[in-house]
Amino acid sequence: MNVKDLIAAAIMAAARQAMVDGVFAETELPAVMLEVPPQKEFGDFATNFAMQLARVAKTKPRQLAEAITSCLNSRAALDKNHPDALSWLREAKIAGPGFINFYLKSDWLYDLLHFVLVQGENYGRTTTGGGEKIQVEFVSANPTGPLHVGHGRGAAVGSALVNLLRAAGYDVQAEYYINDAGNQMENLAASVNARYLEIMGVETVFPENGYHGQDIIATAQRIIDQGGAKYLELPTNERLAIFKELALTEKLALLKEDLESFGVSFDKWFSERTIHDNGAIEATCQKLKASGHIYEQDGALWLKSTAYGDDKDRVVVRDNGVPTYLAADIAYHRDKFVRGFDRLINIWGSDHHGYISRVKAAVAAMGFEPERLEVLILQMVSLYQNGELVKMSKRTGRSVTLAELIEEVGCDAARFFFIMRSIDSQLDFDLDLAKSRSNENPVYYIQYAHARINSIFRQTQEAGIKMPQLADISLNQLTSEAEVELIKKIGEYPEEIALAAKERAPHHMARYAHELAGLFHSFYNQCRIIGVEPELQAARLALVTAVQNTLRSVLGILGITAPDRM
């Protein structure tokens, strides 16, 4: 019951009819692309179908458009399955080089709004995902310190993408891969150990690759608070082993806390250790060896990733017998596929993009179609304050943490700012703008629309104004341009979801939310709601209800609150 789908189907039917009638030679018909034309004079919808068809049909576009429009206007080739497909059509006209513009009876808007209101909270959800099982793995930051703003972008975008895909009818699982094995764990233990010794007054050298963050000192201090000096007597390696576990447990808990307070949750936390411990890495390597994708050289085992487009082959087991990170990742990805996901989406920082080709090569070597693994690369984040770049340094461990950012600008603003840009663009995060509680701030602009609507309903309630049954509301009272524009924008919501999900691009939803809020504010300024003629009042209240439902829904996808008052 989508106007565009119905029109598109009718166009196809008309085109087939024209083909049968010999207007053009038999050929495969292109897909129908319907769009909202750039100018009102061009009608409610337009298509370049005739021009697209011209290419394959080897016939002049206007001639094809002529055949199609006359067929449509005379209702000569109606789809038997949709006998009322053209009930909204007033006229199809040819324009320019061969565009077909559709002028609809205004009923289509009211039918649309009616549909939206009937759908209620479910409005916008689509089934375009077809229940495809997708796993989205994101953040997956090492549990060696607090999350910083870069992780924040991954967390916000990832969780929004999960929400978006679910709204579009995909079966989604959100997963976090915990890198709790390998060198960085040793570094963590050594760093905590050094801080521990320092605080205890024992002279020590801070490890070369250690973590310099303040949080490591805090971890050491906490160990002292709980266990005092008792670890001093232990041999170093035993102390390191204990510190490793204590630190890991603490860091992991902090990660979960940070993410939770950022509105991000995972269905599964996958521990890298499990695939080390249960022999999965070894088994995977064996398989790849048996299939000839792994060979031995210079005492190490190499994945022949060049066979699948990588620049060079990669070591999976070092000459000292210790598997590399890649080995674990290969086993991990195998595990994901074995778990039955149709598709895997990994969200990585741009500094990892060079890693894509080798993992895809490994996936291919294991016999899985590499297209089933999608890696989304997230460009970097820069913070700006007072118009100046906020410097960050990994070496000194002095960088802005996600927790600090949330403290500074709030969860909603932080999420919105992270999501609102395409992931392909580097993000200049304007702290002052995000922080401002004024009209400058797009987050508040959107939330304000929702709060305003709530305020309207508070007043109708106080005044004892009752909403009539939907069937008794004359939606065709809504005739002003502001009202029409608003209904149209609401009507676009399902396809916005479908498109954003297909493109894995949640920033479309941020933009949509802003546009919808804008049209609402504009409408609100032009059209009085409470106190006008009862029929018009009812219709406007219905419209406002639809706006509110849609705003709440899109804010839900963004993971941003929809406040009743601000």
Added chain:
RNA sequence: GCGCCCGUAGCUCAGGGGAUAGAGCGUCGGCCUCCGGAGCCGAAAGCGCAGGUUCGAUUCCUGCCGGGCGCACCA
């Protein structure tokens, strides 16, 4: 050197094979006897350069020039 991302308004960014390229911030000018002025209305201002494909390119391709990020038996 090679690979990935980005060059669109003064700034930050959307968009995208088609009919007059959008938004926020900033600048300038208007709007509260009226449902929340955290709002509305208006103005100035733009597709890095050069080729190519196409009926049509800001969009696709190639090269160049700028900026970012990578190029480990680290993760």
